[in-house]
Amino acid sequence: MSLWNKHAIFEKNSIILLLGVLIVISIGGLVEVLPLFYLKSTIEKVEGVRPHTPLELAGRNIYVREGCYTCHSQMIRALRDEVERYGHYSLASESMYDHPFQWGSKRNGPDLARVGNKYSDDWHRRHLANPRAVVPGSIMPAYSWLAKTELDAGKIDQDMRVLSMEGVPYSDEMIAKASLDLKAQSSDDDAGAADLVKRYPKAAARAYGEQKGIVTEADALIAYLQVLGTQIDFKIYDDKANLR
Amino acid sequence: MSIASHESEHVDAHTGTSTTGHEWDGIRELNTPLPRWWLWMLYGSIVWAIGYMIVYPAVPLVSSYTKGVFGWSARGAVTAELADLQSARAPMVNALAAASFADIEKDPKMLAFARAQGKAAFGDNCAGCHGAGGGGSKAFPNLVDDDWLWGGKLEDIQQTLTHGIRSADPQARAGNMPVFGEGVLKPTEISLVADYVRSLSGLDVAKGVDLAAGGKIFAENCAACHGDNAKGNLELGSPNLTDEIWLYGSDKATIVEGINKGRGGVMPNWGERLDAGTIKALAVYVRTLGGGR
Numbered sequence: 001m002s003l004w005n006k007h008a009i010f011e012k013n014s015i016i017l018l019l020g021v022l023i024v025i026s027i028g029g030l031v032e033v034l035p036l037f038y039l040k041s042t043i044e045k046v047e048g049v050r051p052h053t054p055l056e057l058a059g060r061n062i063y064v065r066e067g068c069y070t071c072h073s074q075m076i077r078a079l080r081d082e083v084e085r086y087g088h089y090s091l092a093s094e095s096m097y098d099h100p101f102q103w104g105s106k107r108n109g110p111d112l113a114r115v116g117n118k119y120s121d122d123w124h125r126r127h128l129a130n131p132r133a134v135v136p137g138s139i140m141p142a143y144s145w146l147a148k149t150e151l152d153a154g155k156i157d158q159d160m161r162v163l164s165m166e167g168v169p170y171s172d173e174m175i176a177k178a179s180l181d182l183k184a185q186s187s188d189d190d191a192g193a194a195d196l197v198k199r200y201p202k203a204a205a206r207a208y209g210e211q212k213g214i215v216t217e218a219d220a221l222i223a224y225l226q227v228l229g230t231q232i233d234f235k236i237y238d239d240k241a242n243l244r
Numbered sequence: 245m246s247i248a249s250h251e252s253e254h255v256d257a258h259t260g261t262s263t264t265g266h267e268w269d270g271i272r273e274l275n276t277p278l279p280r281w282w283l284w285m286l287y288g289s290i291v292w293a294i295g296y297m298i299v300y301p302a303v304p305l306v307s308s309y310t311k312g313v314f315g316w317s318a319r320g321a322v323t324a325e326l327a328d329l330q331s332a333r334a335p336m337v338n339a340l341a342a343a344s345f346a347d348i349e350k351d352p353k354m355l356a357f358a359r360a361q362g363k364a365a366f367g368d369n370c371a372g373c374h375g376a377g378g379g380g381s382k383a384f385p386n387l388v389d390d391d392w393l394w395g396g397k398l399e400d401i402q403q404t405l406t407h408g409i410r411s412a413d414p415q416a417r418a419g420n421m422p423v424f425g426e427g428v429l430k431p432t433e434i435s436l437v438a439d440y441v442r443s444l445s446g447l448d449v450a451k452g453v454d455l456a457a458g459g460k461i462f463a464e465n466c467a468a469c470h471g472d473n474a475k476g477n478l479e480l481g482s483p484n485l486t487d488e489i490w491l492y493g494s495d496k497a498t499i500v501e502g503i504n505k506g507r508g509g510v511m512p513n514w515g516e517r518l519d520a521g522t523i524k525a526l527a528v529y530v531r532t533l534g535g536g537r
Contacts, residue, residue, distance in 0.1 A: 035304030078322040080329065085368050087517065089322065117412075118517070120510035122383060123373050134381050135372060204412070210505075243320045 044093045044242045048232045051097045051168045052224070053200045054182040055215075057160065058153040059224025062217050063102065066143060073104035074113040074228065087114040088234045091242070097168045109140055114229030121208050124222045146218035147209065153182055153220070174199055185223065186215040202231070341521045345398040348528060355528065362529025365522050369514065370530075378533045383492055383509050390534045391489045395478045401527040406520075408513030409481065419480040420508030424465065429503070437461040438499040444474050444486045447494060 010017045036042050052060060063069070076082050078089040090113045095101040119127070123134060128146055131138035157178040164170040174181070177199070184192030185205045193205040204226065208219035254263045256274055263272040297303065300312040330337075336357045340348065348354050367376065373384040380386035385393060394404050394417050409417040424434060439449045440458025449455065463472070469482040476484035483491060492498050492507065514523060 031304070035309065039304060039307070039309060041308055078318045080322060080325045083322060083326060084329075089319070117512050118369070119372055120512065122509055126383065134384065136375070136381075239319075239323060243317055243323065 044091055046091060046093045046232055046237065046242070048201075049093050049096065050200055050202075050231060051163070051170055051174075052227070053185055053196065053203045054153065054156045054160065054178040055185040055220050056203075056224045056227050057163075058151055058156050058182065059220035059222070060098075060102075061159065062146065062221045063224060066146075068112075069102045069104040071106060071108035071140070072110070072112045073107050074101075074111065075103040076111055076113045082111070086111050087229065088232075088237075090229075091232065094229070094232065097163070099163055099166045099168070112225065112228055116226045116228040116230035121206075121222055121226065124225060125209070125218060128218050128221070143218075146221060147216050149217045151215045151217050151220050153179070153215075156182060182215070186219055203227075337521045340524055345402075345524075345528075348524075358525040358528035359532055361522065361525040362527070365518065365526050366529055369518065370526070373511075378530070385491060386489070386534075387530050388534050389489060391484065391487065392478065392534075393476075393481045393483055393491075396531065396534070398527050398531055400478070401530050402523060404511065405518075405523045405526055405530075406513065406515035408515075409511035410508055411510060411513040413513035413515070416513060417481055417511075419469070419482070421469075421482075421502060421506045423504070423506040425504035429461070429465065433461050434500055434503045435496075437466065438496050438503060441466075441474070441485050441499055442494065442496060445488055445494070 010020050051057075074090070074095070076086045076088070076090045083089055090103075094113070095103065125147060127134050128142075129144045130142045131140040132142075157175050160168075160170045160175045160178055164175070177195070180192050181196045181199065184190040184196045185203060186208060187193075187205065188207045190205065196203050196205055204223075208222045208226075209216050254265060254272065255261070256263055256272060259274060261274050261276055264275045266273045297310075298313060300316055301309055302312065303310045336354070339354060340358055340361075343351070343354060348358055366374075366378070370378075374380050374387050375384075378387035380388075390396065392400070394400060394409065404417055407413040407415040407417065410420060422428075425431075429437070436454060436458040438458075439453045440455050440462050443449050443455055443458075462470075462474070467474070469480050470476055470485055471482075474485040476482045483489075488494075490498075491509075492502055514526075518526070
């Protein structure tokens with residue numbers, strides 16, 4: 001009996017077949033996944049990427065809740081037409097603190113990886129309330145309730161705690177000051193803005209909404225959209241160091 | 245190599261094909277071989293995969309990975325493609341960057357190039373707010389008319405594009421409509437001055453409104469920016485109130501809202517995102533949309 005005929009053992013014993021399947025799939029998985037953890041050349045060297053501020057994180061939660069990712073990707077592929085339209089292709093490190101990442105796989109709407117600072121807050125407010133008001137041909141649904149619903153971010157510190165368990169570098173201080181930072185970022189003239197920027201470099205503190213003293217879900221979402229793709233300064237970023 | 249070669253070889257008399265040796269109530273399972281064309285495709289694809297692994301980056305090693313014979317990488321490919329694009333565009337882009345606006349307008353070839361490049365960049369970056377054709381919408385200026393808030397000369401448009409309006413850029417166009425509600429003007433005064441402003445461009449005003457009183461309030465509060473004749477000021481971005489062009493709307497409620505809460509739309513500083521040549525081309529394109537005062 002040659003080796004080729006040994007497969008009768010697998011075919012006649014379901015447990016042995018199951019173990020065999022597990023071993024084969026594990027080999028495939030390990031060969032593909034493991035090297036990404038130890039190969040230095042797969043880890044990008046970039047500066048500027050920081051975890052989201054509490055307000056941005058609250059906005060991100062709304063982005064996920066409303067399923068924005070089902071129509072908008074956050075992944076500019078390394079293709080000429082994409083780079084020409086949206087800007088520098090996305091780097092893995094830009095979503096390293098996103099759990100789960102929002103790369104998406106479908107573009108009913110445009111890619112949002114670099115939408116930050118591309119439009120004014122006012123534009124986003126009008127666009128969320130009624131996309132047709134600013135883009136006549138748009139097929140995006142209106143999200144008018146976001147500006148009418150006060151943000152419930154009472155548990156944002158717990159979100160941050162969970163993320164820190166997943167490896168996002170939120171310090172105990174950041175978590176403890178979460179609601180203060182959230183308040184500071186959503187106002188034009190809050191005394192805590194300096195501390196906020198110390199904890200989260202380049203965080204933009206301003207009144208994202210029109211109602212004074214109230215932070216709406218739309219405000220948080222706009223704060224999140226306005227930071228997308230803006231953390232790395234591509235004028236000083238070294239493309240050649242990360243070619244692959 | 246058949247599954248049951250240890251069992252006695254049995255050939256089906258009807259088809260001439262050997263059987264697997266499995267038998268159910270006298271019915272035997274034919275061991276029909278795979279079609280040759282299919283097998284050869286399988287072997288061919290295995291060979292192809294080996295070639296592919298040699299040519300392209302594939303196998304992880306201890307501290308690196310196999311780079312493939314040509315050293316191809318996705319990021320390297322797009323970088324090279326963009327460099328090609330840049331060098332193909334370079335003669336015109338450099339000429340455009342070096343030329344003054346007056347020279348661009350004199351040279352039909354350069355003007356055509358600037359317009360084409362500007363049009364493409366407009367679609368990607370500006371159309372979201374100003375509309376695909378530059379027609380604008382409420383709160384976002386129409387660029388097709390020849391009415392300019394911050395000046396319609398090419399240099400003015402270039403300045404606005406580069407630094408933005410009320411953006412984070414320190415050189416941004418600044419100055420906004422202040423809040424006149426919250427105790428600066430009484431609601432009755434705001435109503436009066438709103439009616440006066442409507443009367444400036446010949447819009448209907450309810451009978452019996454004291455326009456003279458509205459005019460007095462205008463002179464005391466609004467004329468500093470909008471001018472004594474209400475024709476606006478390009479330095480401050482204050483609009484002309486005597487024409488029929490309204491950024492937010494000409495109905496009284498909208499005007500009252502603007503006086504009450506103030507206005508201050510933001511345009512991003514595109515110098516952060518676009519290169520100087522693209523901005524120059526955009527300025528040329530935008531000006532050709534509406535002519536330039």
